[in-house]
Amino acid sequence: MIVLAVDFGGSHISCAVVRDSEILFTEHLPVSSCGTLGAILPSIAKALRSATAKANLSLSQCEGVAVGFCGLVNPYLQTILATNGKYEDARDIDLASWAHDEFTLPLRLENDARMALLGERYAGAAQGFDDVVMFTLGTGIGGAAMINGRLLRGRHFQAGCLGGHFLARTGGRECTCGSIGCVESEASSWILPQLCREHPAYSSSPLAELKQVGFRELLQHEANGDRCAREVLEGCIQVWAGGIVSLIHAYDPEVVVVGGGVMNACDRILPTITDYIRKRAWTPWGQVLVRPATLGNAAGLIGAVPLLQESPNE
Amino acid sequence: MIVLAVDFGGSHISCAVVRDSEILFTEHLPVSSCGTLGAILPSIAKALRSATAKANLSLSQCEGVAVGFCGLVNPYLQTILATNGKYEDARDIDLASWAHDEFTLPLRLENDARMALLGERYAGAAQGFDDVVMFTLGTGIGGAAMINGRLLRGRHFQAGCLGGHFLARTGGRECTCGSIGCVESEASSWILPQLCREHPAYSSSPLAELKQVGFRELLQHEANGDRCAREVLEGCIQVWAGGIVSLIHAYDPEVVVVGGGVMNACDRILPTITDYIRKRAWTPWGQVLVRPATLGNAAGLIGAVPLLQESPNE
Numbered sequence: 305m306i307v308l309a310v311d312f313g314g315s316h317i318s319c320a321v322v323r324d325s326e327i328l329f330t331e332h333l334p335v336s337s338c339g340t341l342g343a344i345l346p347s348i349a350k351a352l353r354s355a356t357a358k359a360n361l362s363l364s365q366c367e368g369v370a371v372g373f374c375g376l377v378n379p380y381l382q383t384i385l386a387t388n389g390k391y392e393d394a395r396d397i398d399l400a401s402w403a404h405d406e407f408t409l410p411l412r413l414e415n416d417a418r419m420a421l422l423g424e425r426y427a428g429a430a431q432g433f434d435d436v437v438m439f440t441l442g443t444g445i446g447g448a449a450m451i452n453g454r455l456l457r458g459r460h461f462q463a464g465c466l467g468g469h470f471l472a473r474t475g476g477r478e479c480t481c482g483s484i485g486c487v488e489s490e491a492s493s494w495i496l497p498q499l500c501r502e503h504p505a506y507s508s509s510p511l512a513e514l515k516q517v518g519f520r521e522l523l524q525h526e527a528n529g530d531r532c533a534r535e536v537l538e539g540c541i542q543v544w545a546g547g548i549v550s551l552i553h554a555y556d557p558e559v560v561v562v563g564g565g566v567m568n569a570c571d572r573i574l575p576t577i578t579d580y581i582r583k584r585a586w587t588p589w590g591q592v593l594v595r596p597a598t599l600g601n602a603a604g605l606i607g608a609v610p611l612l613q614e615s616p617n618e
Numbered sequence: 619m620i621v622l623a624v625d626f627g628g629s630h631i632s633c634a635v636v637r638d639s640e641i642l643f644t645e646h647l648p649v650s651s652c653g654t655l656g657a658i659l660p661s662i663a664k665a666l667r668s669a670t671a672k673a674n675l676s677l678s679q680c681e682g683v684a685v686g687f688c689g690l691v692n693p694y695l696q697t698i699l700a701t702n703g704k705y706e707d708a709r710d711i712d713l714a715s716w717a718h719d720e721f722t723l724p725l726r727l728e729n730d731a732r733m734a735l736l737g738e739r740y741a742g743a744a745q746g747f748d749d750v751v752m753f754t755l756g757t758g759i760g761g762a763a764m765i766n767g768r769l770l771r772g773r774h775f776q777a778g779c780l781g782g783h784f785l786a787r788t789g790g791r792e793c794t795c796g797s798i799g800c801v802e803s804e805a806s807s808w809i810l811p812q813l814c815r816e817h818p819a820y821s822s823s824p825l826a827e828l829k830q831v832g833f834r835e836l837l838q839h840e841a842n843g844d845r846c847a848r849e850v851l852e853g854c855i856q857v858w859a860g861g862i863v864s865l866i867h868a869y870d871p872e873v874v875v876v877g878g879g880v881m882n883a884c885d886r887i888l889p890t891i892t893d894y895i896r897k898r899a900w901t902p903w904g905q906v907l908v909r910p911a912t913l914g915n916a917a918g919l920i921g922a923v924p925l926l927q928e929s930p931n932e
Contacts, residue, residue, distance in 0.1 A: 458870025
């Protein structure tokens, strides 16, 4: 199966032509912070045509267009429901008509985290499993859930996607979602500078001299023996591990796939998370597998194939 | 539809004959702490026969037996998977054969919280809704979830049932489930005496003179103006409300039904929980309804009718 795939990421939009589990060609478009979806659609169409041509294929060989969007979508009506501040015009745009007019192809639209889960199941860390939780440690914390081989969507298409907004600390920090004490507001990239500043050893830590502290810097200084970095990181790992236990208790998976940019330090992070889950998750049936994502940023693009193979009303 | 219903509660087993949404007759059996399921089955059969006779019905007018069990069950194979320390023999007992031999009737087995959700949807607070979360504040904290009109069960039949074991406080108190900082171990009846003892105003509170502190006593002393009682109660309400927001984020329901013994003080508790949810749950589609359960202990028995109406492999 050959398909066109579009993945709306935080810093760029990836436009690819995908055959089965292989990305034949990708073009990347930068994300402009004040851009509208309507303004960027012609560039996306051009990039998809270009990727198809570079792969020596014609549009008539493609079976559909799959779009992974960073927000809430209705995958049955192919509409965008909520955009978290980006692409404010997105709710008024008829992507299915766009795909038909541009390519004479059917379109499927899904949340980007659900697309990544589909990709990891099709060709990555969750191959062979029908019950999967995806947990993505990026700028924010995202995720998706699959039960019995079907993506969990829920009445308003929010189910499974809000694992970053499960409670981690009653009465805790304000989150961007409106809640308090979420996994994301207790331990993600955007709260990390504050976590460091509030640590008692911060003023004597080399972290205090940095302009910007991300998990990359935190991990470097932790490896160098800095106490502030070590304790902040360990605190974050506890939040993530506890959050994953909530996801296991919520969705009853066989395997949890952990992805996102922070997992570049997989070897430092995943063993502690796995130990916590072994000890703490209540799974009388046996042990949940905990695996690093293997497809990285390609997961959402590869998820285009299984999404287009899915029955539209599944 | 007339059915036989059995509900395994914490202190007694209810055996009833139910017609549609009406319980015609119930017999209660005490739960012996060291009893086996095998030893009590003859009494359950006798009680069901007695209830049927008192309702002036014959077994041939009944369409099946539904059993709500306080543990994890396989509702497709009709087997008990995990019992949380009660009825250790339950996993070896073939309840379907028992129901056939005793009554020549088919049997359905389900977790007790899922039965209660089915009952509240059939004839209680969740009537007319297909997307429901049940949250039960009893000795422990239980629950269940329904998505698109179908009970959420999951691969190992744990999904939806472990809302009391979602994270509420990273690094928090040890829970009976093996995890730490669960909603249940931060704010339920069994941890309540410890919460009170650790409060700075405990020694000068009338609570310190009580032999036993349950939520009933806590609410009485809170109403009398005791500061320790008020602050412990408010802390618990924050945990419950935050836990319910996690459940909303997990399962995307239209309505949350809050039940259990603590809800005898519904007027004191539910407005604060509802305010928290209004303010904190991320539901761009609109507002989740928050309703008190209306069927009390009868919910599980009334759930017998929709359970037997459900397609066995649904």
